[in-house]
Amino acid sequence: MENNQISTQRLKIRRFNGADLTDLAAFIRDKMASEYAPYDTQWPTDDMNMKNILGYFMSDDAWYAVELSEIGKVIGFVCANHNVEVPNLGFTIHSDYQNNGYAYEACLALMQYYKNAFGIKKFVAGTADCNEPSVKLLLKLGFKKYRSVEESFAKDKDGNPIIFKGSAYECNYE
Template identity: 60%
Template structure:
């Protein structure tokens, strides 16, 4: 478990199910949802069990409320010295610096304890808050591409411009 002034960054627990469901429903109702890999909005218990058993995924818990308000993930890549950073904070808790605080502590842990030399991350170019956060975290844009993760109501791919970012440690 990691602790900052306001947050605990820890492994998920089965008792997080209610907060986790609220978080994912909020994420999937965001205006940015079509620009991210879709999460199923059923079987939250099964999904949570998978996250509990994967040490790359960590809950972001607001200490003052003992409530899970987000997650950070450092997904494995083919190179064990590189991790792919992801983050989500519930919309009710955004614009308070929680994603930055959690991501800094999380990356610092992986650098010091796991020997991670580089982080990668990706986001839709139109997701200005995520782009700003990656820049603030010291990431540099290294590639632009057109991609799609979801389809519209007629079954056509929703294509968008995205960028890949890297941060060397």
């Protein structure tokens, strides 16, 4: 990671900093408004918690901002903990910037960096089967489904858990 960032053709993959609050709030709120939000980690969306999330991202070196180089805007995150043998890959791109290949470009760059810098040879990931953009991204990155799972991250308006079918994926990255 040169100058604390990975540069790709269109992106900078870098640690979060204190100036990212506005962009982070925008993509977290956008993510939680997505049709797929009930099938993923639940993030709070109020102003106070935006500061807390940014503080958490800044303090934990598993989390990377995805910055669009041309306009210097943070459009999402990629994450993976390199302190474990097999990191779990996560990703989010603001819907205004999806369908441009940015998630693929960011994930590929992070995986390559983890391989070179930390000797990581395998990644895992999980997603809801109905989350087509996420499933397509994982398959494009070379992940293969190895297990079906039933999961729940959120509750419906009556307080009952929203249970969904998901899959666990793995990618041997040689």
